[in-house]
Amino acid sequence: MSLPLSMLALSTTTVGQLISLKPPDILIIVLYFLMVLGIGVYLKKFANTSNDFFMAGRDMSAWVAGLSFLSANLGALELMGWSAATYQYGILATHFYWIAAFPAMVFLGLVMMPFYYISNTHSVPGYLQLRYGESTRALSGISFAFMTVLMSGINMYAMALVMKVVLGWNIHFSIWVSSLTVAVYVTLGGLYSAIFNEVLQFFLIWLGAISIPVLGMIEAGGWNGLVAKIHERVQGDYVHLWSGMGSFSGNPMGVHWTGMVFGLGGVIAFGYWTTDFLVVQRAMAAKDLRSAQLAPIIASYFKMLVPLIVILPGLLALGVLPFKLVPESAVTPGLHSYNEVLPIMLARYCGPGLLGLGVTALIAGFMSGMAGNVSAFATVWTYDIYRPYIRRRESDQHYLRVGRWSTILGVIVSIGTAYLVTHFKSIMDYMQALVSFFIAPLFGTVILGMLWKRGTSKGGFWGLLAGTVSSVAMYTAVVVHPEWLRYIALSPDAKPMAENLYRALWSWMICVGVTIVVSLFTEPKPASELQGLVLAHTTFPDNRGIPLYKRPIFWGIGVGIFFGLLQYIFW
């Protein structure tokens, strides 16, 4: 999902470090590293085939697949970044956890996972190859492999920078220790290791961060006390989700509700949650179709609860901190940036022991992000680039070896990226934009492929290309002529954050439009080649006889009711 990469501009001019660790904290961190390495060593004996290494044997229960599905997204960069965004924009940041999560996750589980799972593909580019052909797979696979390994490097750099600012650790030490640890446990255990450590990370993040909202609400005097304190300190509405979104100028983010619902909650969220292979791979690793469908739905419940440990700390910082935080550009010695909200709140409430647990949670979040990216890269590289274009028809053991070596390659490239970013920080902005170019059009291509049997190979390729190129064009236009944002977002009052949302919407529409038009003028694949790939030619398992409470749709409706309740409470 869109990462608040402004967080990565953490100032290095901050004097001193935010947190001092005591021996019990160091011990907790060391034990975490020993555990993840131990898990990798243990799991090596189970990763004996390419299916084991890349797809965890398609053996995961719904709960394991679901928690790792969520954790693959829930990195420390996101935790810290969205706490910072909450300090700036208030409770509006919660939209990125609610409207921008549950509809897409439930849609993935109920509508799209059957096609991913029944087709027995190994990746999203793999599905595109089956549905549309090699050219679409190549476009998607190469771009994904490139972006995901660069994101791994950015994660690595972000972690090193955070550890430097928060703990005073040397950047090189952080980069090398974390990357070598990730390299070892993913090379040994493949996706098994990545998933196990993501589920571990889920527990550590919750247990490491929960002390902030609990103690913070005690200090603030409950929700009403917190709201009163916020109103004493800041102007504007920081505690309502929707009531200020009737106009661009009515809320701190400068976004209209249509952009939030259709841009963020629609195209961006659906594009990310349903086609980003890093998260989809976790659901594909489930042991059967119903578990694969339940995985993102289980994850959606916990995603709805994440604001407790991300948004609430940001609001608490607004209400209880005796000093104001400032934008990154305004940081001078003695001042702290918005991006330091989470570690500041950790240091405020947590003594030795709990502090170590909180820091370990951040480290775990960063490392799981790297591991997830590297394992996804290895899968797409091996199955979607190496096997079809470099060495076909090798043995399974050959591809297993390639998978292990490409994991190491991925880590090496990530380290290189991390060092590149230390010198050229603008790369982070470009990476954010690069990811956004593909997400929305890819969703258009995949969903049309799954639901519309008339979609052709040429239609899929040209639609994806057109959507991506249009997104690049709109982005470039606004960079060169910032005043053109009013045309992209259809309002002179739109602020920069609106650009991303509306650009995604238009590029998706262009992708879908071009796909439909080109398909109508080109020859579709015969029905025999579309079995299990598109709605009209797929037989779904019969759920009659399965108790209602075991059906994915039951739990999907449940999270919808949960979502509705939360919108009403925080309207």
Next chain:
Amino acid sequence: MDDKVQDLPVHHEHHQMLPVWFFIGVLLLVYGVIILWVGVSDYNQPTQVILANEHANVWGGIILILLGGFYTIRFWPRRRLR
């Protein structure tokens, strides 16, 4: 490809793998012991953080021990071979 919806857990013969919950249980149990020990050691002179008198380390340590202990015992290897 015909995919059958499974109502019962699928048993893969070649995988007698310890579940992830066991590893989580062990780590949380050890963390709980460390944090509780710190909390008890510092009980009369807690570190100067906000709400230090709430002794969050003690409560946190107990919760971790209970949670970690539950997962460790529940998913202990000898129990899974029954």
